[in-house]
Amino acid sequence: MILNYDTILLVMKNVVQPLQKFKKQTALELRKKGFSYSEIQERIKIPKSTLSSWLKSIKLTDYQTQKLKDKREKIAKANSAKKSLSIERQIEEIKNSSSKNIGQISRRELWLIGIILYWLKKNKDDFKNGVMFSSSDPDIMKLFLKWLKEAGGIKDEEIKFDIFLKNKKVASENLLKDVIRYWSNAVGYPKERFLHHIYFQKSNAVFKDNQKLNREENQKLDREVNKNLDIDKIYGFLRVRVGSSSMLARQISGWIEGIINII
Numbered sequence: 001m002i003l004n005y006d007t008i009l010l011v012m013k014n015v016v017q018p019l020q021k022f023k024k025q026t027a028l029e030l031r032k033k034g035f036s037y038s039e040i041q042e043r044i045k046i047p048k049s050t051l052s053s054w055l056k057s058i059k060l061t062d063y064q065t066q067k068l069k070d071k072r073e074k075i076a077k078a079n080s081a082k083k084s085l086s087i088e089r090q091i092e093e094i095k096n097s098s099s100k101n102i103g104q105i106s107r108r109e110l111w112l113i114g115i116i117l118y119w120l121k122k123n124k125d126d127f128k129n130g131v132m133f134s135s136s137d138p139d140i141m142k143l144f145l146k147w148l149k150e151a152g153g154i155k156d157e158e159i160k161f162d163i164f165l166k167n168k169k170v171a172s173e174n175l176l177k178d179v180i181r182y183w184s185n186a187v188g189y190p191k192e193r194f195l196h197h198i199y200f201q202k203s204n205a206v207f208k209d210n211q212k213l214n215r216e217e218n219q220k221l222d223r224e225v226n227k228n229l230d231i232d233k234i235y236g237f238l239r240v241r242v243g244s245s246s247m248l249a250r251q252i253s254g255w256i257e258g259i260i261n262i263i
Helices: 005-032 037-044 048-055 062-102 107-121 138-150 173-187 203-207 215-227 246-262
Strands: 132-135 159-165 198-200 237-242
Touching (some): 037 048, 107 132, 138 173, 173 237
Parallel strands (some): 159 198
16 A cells, blocks of 8 residues: 555644654653653653754753762763673683683693792792792792692701791781781691791881982881781781702702703
8 A cells, every 4th residue: 555645744744743742742841850861862762863952941950960960970880880790700700711721730830830930039049048938929838838849859847937027016916826827827837837937027128129218218108108007917928948958949040040041
């Protein structure tokens, strides 16, 4: 069936125009109630340009304007939180997938990992005092201890521990117990192995390598460090020492040289 021109005009007059008028009236009422353009557009399905021409003469009250602003901010925060959650999930999925790629670590792989780790932390020629390794990361410490025993052939009784804390002023008896408990649990050795081996760094040691800082600046930085200390989270760093290990230290130095030679 083909509609003639008169029929089309009749439809426009009796259907389309009243519908458009109804939409406009609805849009005006919604705007007067403080609805945003996007909210109105979503309800009546009208082009934004048409909507703008209809509503340009309507002024919102200060209350309505503030309410719309608050609503936009709330939506923005919700969208941001949703996006952050999505990113966190993606990161977690990537991490889980990547961790499975590692599989089992062979004895040789562990041996090489330990050499690289020691190289990063120590000078390859520093072997006079034997094997020593320090870190504030418990996972790195566990890895190095595993390497010492499985790749280096070191026995438990040959391993000694030193704990270094940054600030003696906040080192209460309870905190020291907490620190010992933390490192004992972290590396899997009894608390008795740590009791008599706690040391304190001098505050200024944090800045001793920066010769450009004058005394006043050092003191200012030192005050900032002390001010920002979180007592519950101060565990310092752990140092592992191996008794009578100068020979192992020389071996490590040679292994590092071997890696350098094939680079």
